[in-house]
Amino acid sequence: MKYVFGVDVGGTSVKIGFLNQDGNLLESWSIPTDLRNHGGNILSDVADSIRKFVELKSLNDDDILGFGFGLPGPVVNNVAIKCVNLGWENVAVDEAFIRAYGKNVLVQAGNDATVAAAGEYWQQKIDGDIVFITLGTGVGGGIIAHGKVIDGAHGAGGEIGHIRAEHNEPQLCTCGLYGCLETEVAIRGINARARKLILEKNLKTTLVDDETLSPKRIFNAAKEGDTLALAVVDKVGQYLGQTCATLAATTDPKAFFIGGGIANAGQILIDAIKKHYVNYAFSALRNMQFELATLGNDAGMFGAAYLIIAGLNK
């Protein structure tokens, strides 16, 4: 049996997973992300941590297939173009990690959302390609085609959070565009819609507009039949359903996987998406599979490891 390391680099901590080639996560741990020095210590911290682990476990270099990295920003040919949260710009992850690790190992890096998509794809072992959508503070996506993630020519493959979703009253997005999907179905957008409806006082609700307002509260209220909350959930389903129909007419996946914190809402979210999806979907695509993602916060580690596995299967 051979092994892979999957490294998920976030702005607060770095998650490191030790997996076998069959995709079983054998051990995992995390180290804090050192943001000093423009993030210049991060990869050497990871290398040190893994080196100690390898020594502790008496692993042979030959048994390690490689090291995969998921990074919070666009990645092209293993170069992290820009990771604002890390302070990185144009970091050649393969070269930097090899230097820090001190051995000429195989390194593959990708954007964190596309890498998470790869993780879900690998673990679901679904018989076909998938589109993965993660809903949280932002909206990210990962497209799998021919069994591999699409990083894209400019590192922006699967940047579906910045597809225009609202056409009549488009809000300014943090990215500078207007009406992005992310402005409507990420945490802030969902809260804002609920807040607006609460202020309008046209729909009955138990929800109150205070600092406790959250997608979790809103989805929970919807599950209990709260009229206003149901309206919010329906609108989220409409934006996502329409966008999924667009994505389906592009790469036509076998299934959509919905993840991220907001997807903890569960089946009610899937049902809302499917309800609207069919109204926008091309005939051949109407019978589409929608699933909740299952790996949660571990998707990044799995997917980073899969970058190595998929590369070996080229």
Place this chain on the structure above:
Amino acid sequence: MKYVFGVDVGGTSVKIGFLNQDGNLLESWSIPTDLRNHGGNILSDVADSIRKFVELKSLNDDDILGFGFGLPGPVVNNVAIKCVNLGWENVAVDEAFIRAYGKNVLVQAGNDATVAAAGEYWQQKIDGDIVFITLGTGVGGGIIAHGKVIDGAHGAGGEIGHIRAEHNEPQLCTCGLYGCLETEVAIRGINARARKLILEKNLKTTLVDDETLSPKRIFNAAKEGDTLALAVVDKVGQYLGQTCATLAATTDPKAFFIGGGIANAGQILIDAIKKHYVNYAFSALRNMQFELATLGNDAGMFGAAYLIIAGLNK
């Protein structure tokens, strides 16, 4: 040197190309499409025609790598799900052709628009994946990822003509959906917009609303500065620019290739698309390459042949 046959099956004629493995079209000819008997003679007609050619040229079976087919409908695993124009339903192209040809040869089939995309990709030898859009009676698309066409899990990869493009006054599309890109930027949609503006009489124009109205006339008038024609072209650019921005945030190609009869308009169409594209494109994607397709009606033959070449390079 080895050889490939690329077969582009249309509702009127079947184009057959004989190419070498480097992608040079050595000879091509066409035979009429026999629509009798639910199109049941088409593949045996093709087999007969190719068999004669192979005998005439004294080609060895070993020198023929395979036979690629482009078909006017969705194709999944070499099965043509439905080709309305041919009368086909669930035709296993590989099995049927092998039976007709009488030899156990390699056969690959794909949807005609995605196959045309493959042809443009192969011949441009661009260093990266592309999205191909064909504008004519309908709007088709082909997405290349990791060097191969995306057929999709339901044979609907690249069905971009049926992405919703008009949100405020969506027209019924022939597919049953509303506001499809095809309703706005295919021949009928372009003519309809010009006709509407001519009737409104608000914009100066030399165009007249009669049976000679055509995209060609409209684009030619626009090139001469006709105000109304320029407004039509601008709107076409807006629909396509916005859709391209959506596609870019999905598979992030190296370049878009625009083909089909309407693209004979040339650079004016590319300029109109680019003008609007930048207003909808995610920052990392703003500097995108747009090109006119170059293969014209031969794209299908080239692409069908490339299905074989790409399969061998797996």
